[in-house]
Amino acid sequence: MSSLYEILRDRLRRSLPTALATVIDGPHLGGKLLVVPGDLAHGSLGHPELDRIVARDTLAELEAGRSGVRHYGPEGQTTPEDLLDTPTVSVFVESWAPPPQMWIFGAVDFTAALSRVAKVLGYRVVVCDAREVFATRRRFPAADEVVVTWPAPMFAKRGHQLSPRDAVCILTHDPKFDVPAVQGALATRVGYIGVMGSRKTHGKRTERLREVGVSDEQLDRLLSPIGLDLGARTPEETAISICAEIIARRTGRAAPSLRDATGPIHT
Amino acid sequence: MRELLDDIDRWRLAGKRVAIARVVDIEGSGPREPGAAMAVTDDGEVAGSVSGGCVEGAVVSEALAVLNGEQQPGIVTFGYSDDDAFAVGLTCGGIIRLYLEVLDW
Numbered sequence: 001m002s003s004l005y006e007i008l009r010d011r012l013r014r015s016l017p018t019a020l021a022t023v024i025d026g027p028h029l030g031g032k033l034l035v036v037p038g039d040l041a042h043g044s045l046g047h048p049e050l051d052r053i054v055a056r057d058t059l060a061e062l063e064a065g066r067s068g069v070r071h072y073g074p075e076g077q078t079t080p081e082d083l084l085d086t087p088t089v090s091v092f093v094e095s096w097a098p099p100p101q102m103w104i105f106g107a108v109d110f111t112a113a114l115s116r117v118a119k120v121l122g123y124r125v126v127v128c129d130a131r132e133v134f135a136t137r138r139r140f141p142a143a144d145e146v147v148v149t150w151p152a153p154m155f156a157k158r159g160h161q162l163s164p165r166d167a168v169c170i171l172t173h174d175p176k177f178d179v180p181a182v183q184g185a186l187a188t189r190v191g192y193i194g195v196m197g198s199r200k201t202h203g204k205r206t207e208r209l210r211e212v213g214v215s216d217e218q219l220d221r222l223l224s225p226i227g228l229d230l231g232a233r234t235p236e237e238t239a240i241s242i243c244a245e246i247i248a249r250r251t252g253r254a255a256p257s258l259r260d261a262t263g264p265i266h267t
Numbered sequence: 268m269r270e271l272l273d274d275i276d277r278w279r280l281a282g283k284r285v286a287i288a289r290v291v292d293i294e295g296s297g298p299r300e301p302g303a304a305m306a307v308t309d310d311g312e313v314a315g316s317v318s319g320g321c322v323e324g325a326v327v328s329e330a331l332a333v334l335n336g337e338q339q340p341g342i343v344t345f346g347y348s349d350d351d352a353f354a355v356g357l358t359c360g361g362i363i364r365l366y367l368e369v370l371d372w
Binding site: 003004005008009012013022024025029030032043067068069092094095096264265 | 268269272275276289291292295296300301302340341342366368370372
């Protein structure tokens with residue numbers, strides 16, 4: 001039988017979603033529970049009820065891609081009243097979630113730069129364009145996948161895979177491609193939808209989107225024109241401005257310079 | 268820990284004992300997120316990092332002490348609040364907590 005470490009190692013090598021809960025303080029110090037989606041947990045933290053509760057919470061942490069310390073009673077109690085007068089168990093939950101995805105629509109020069117920068121940030125990058133001549137692996141060596149298709153079938157087939165950790169960047173600035181891509185992205189749980197184009201293009205596109213029934217509330221989800229106001233010009237600078245916007249959206253920051261802001265750098 | 272697997276496998280095949288330190292919690296500024304990990308062998312080989320280089324040296328000493336049985340596995344804290352316990356702090360002024368154990372599971 002494989003040890004917990006061997007199971008963990010083999011799953012990490014295959015990039016499978018996996019989480020490890022470890023007792024770092026309290027009874028059964030060092031006790032471990034290895035949690036994987038859709039299967040029984042391996043190991044134990046010392047009490048079956050604690051195992052059950054921690055396995056449940058750990059799956060939720062894994063889904064969100066979070067790691068951190070959680071506190072329980074020795075039998076899995078979670079409410080503060082239950083924990084009075086009992087020693088608490090501190091459990092470190094470490095999640096290895098699959099990398100977040102970035103789907104980039106439009107096989108343009110900006111796409112090549114954006115796929116490189118997104119790889120640095122750890123994204124699994126998928127480039128999608130309907131034009132076979134442009135959507136080639138050769139033009140986008142940094143991308144994990146290049147798909148030749150229209151946005152609608154792409155979202156119909158794979159849109160359900162997108163989560164709030166993921167990003168969709170629409171760089172085509174051609175309405176016949178943009179409009180179905182935006183509609184497809186809006187139908188998913190994706191966390192970031194950025195759409196490229198000048199303010200003029202953006203205005204026209206917004207009209208088209210309203211015509212096809214996109215509501216104001218849905219339009220609010222779009223970051224368009226895409227990116228932070230860095231004055232970026234080149235594809236590489238633009239890629240940085242887009243990725244910086246994705247980070248700022250996730251953290252809820254307004255993205256001024258640290259020098260001109262106050263408060264802690266990390267929260 | 269993913270990036271430590273090759274080293275850990277190689278060490279275990281060579282019959283070395285391995286301790287592992289994982290960042291479990293940070294307060295204030297901390298250079299690495301929970302999950303950042305370092306592995307240390309009983310003969311002092313090291314892989315990975317848990318900070319921006321501020322505490323790695325101290326972690327190696329702690330890990331060797333755990334491997335020798337001079338110290339129990341558990342939480343090790345580094346940061347400005349520990350002026351008695353440890354001489355090592357973080358230049359960023361934060362607090363970092365590690366869980367240190369022998370990789371025998």
